[in-house]
Amino acid sequence: MTGDRTSATPGKTRFDDIYNEPDPRAYFRRLAPLEYEIPHQAQAIFRRTRADRAAVSGTGDPVTVLDLCCSYGINAALLNHDLTLAELYAHYTGAEAAALTPAELIEHDKEFYASRRRADASPVIGLDSADRAVDYALAVGLLDEAYAENLEERPAGPQLRRAVAHTGLITVTGGIGYISRRTFESLLESARIPVWVTAFVLRTVPYQPVISSLADYGLVTETDPSQTYPQRLFSDPAEQRNAIEQVLLLGHDPAGLEADGRYYTQLYQSRPRPA
Structure with missing residues (x-):
């Protein structure tokens, strides 16, 4: 989980200091030069998968989404609001945000997100061991529920288990390698309705x-x-x-991808086995 980032990927740069601040400004400032873009890549896919999951339920109710390693609620922001990742970079690295205290930014962002809320917004549960990051996302209205738990170290608490019971879609963009099968097993033990999983996983x-x-x-x-x-x-x-070494060990070809200077992910879609 992002509050204690012990990665399974050797040689990957650690950014521990930006993952658990009172607000996301340092996060966006640090990642902007690196052109961190996977939430943008995931935005349309998460929306489409959510719609597909809702269609099979046949109830007309919104699908509850659980975002793993949710950090400051960025995936929730892009899922439920008329916003782009580029707009979030501009928002959090701009002069207006820089002039505010963390408390003032929270009050500002409540209105910022409320004014951009989509009609098809769905409940989002955030899970991340970074307590201050999830507190921010909850405070500004990006998350409906937030849990600062590390399921790699201990089982899910009773409130999280209750929340997972009604979850229809689990999403993750940046967490695989920091979380393992233990986290998924802890969550799925509590599932009471069919759960889909949509994961973007580094090729390393x-x-x-x-x-x-x-x-x-x-x-x-x-x-x-x-x-x-x-x-x-x-x-x-x-x-x-190090990344090229890892992708080669896993049987991937880095030519035109990692060899050209970027981390790349692969999309995995998991759905219930057909009856």
Whole structure:
């Protein structure tokens, strides 16, 4: 989870100091030069998957989404609001935000997000061990529920288990490698309705252990290895060398991808096995 980022990817740069601040300004300032863009890549896919999940339920009720490693609620912001990631970068790195205290920014952002709320917005539960980050996302209205728990270390608490019972879609963009099958197993133990999982996974990280765990809970995972999604630029040549080494170890070809200077992800969609 992002509050205690011990990665399964050797050589990956750590940004521990930006993941648990009272607000996201340092996060966006640090990641802007690296062109961190995976939430943008995921935005349309998450919206489309949410619509597909709602269609199969047949109830007309909104789908509750659980965003893993949710940090400051960025995926929720892009899912439920008429906003782009570029607009969020501009918002949090601009002069107006820089002049505010954290408390003032929270009050400002309540209105900022409320004025951009989409008609098809759905409840979002945020899970991340970074307590101050999820507190911010909850305070400004991006999350309906927020849980600062680390399921790699201990089972889900009773309130989180209750929330998961009504979750229809689990999303994750930046967490695989920091979380493992243990987190998914803890969550799926509490599921009471069919859960779909949509995960963007760095090509440097093995996802098969999670796929195997999801299969134990009746989920079939599909992916298209030919379709990749950029995450961010490498922070330095050493990080790139390590990433190339990892993708080669996992049987991927870095040519035109990691070899050209960026981390790339692969999309995995997991849905209940057909009856």
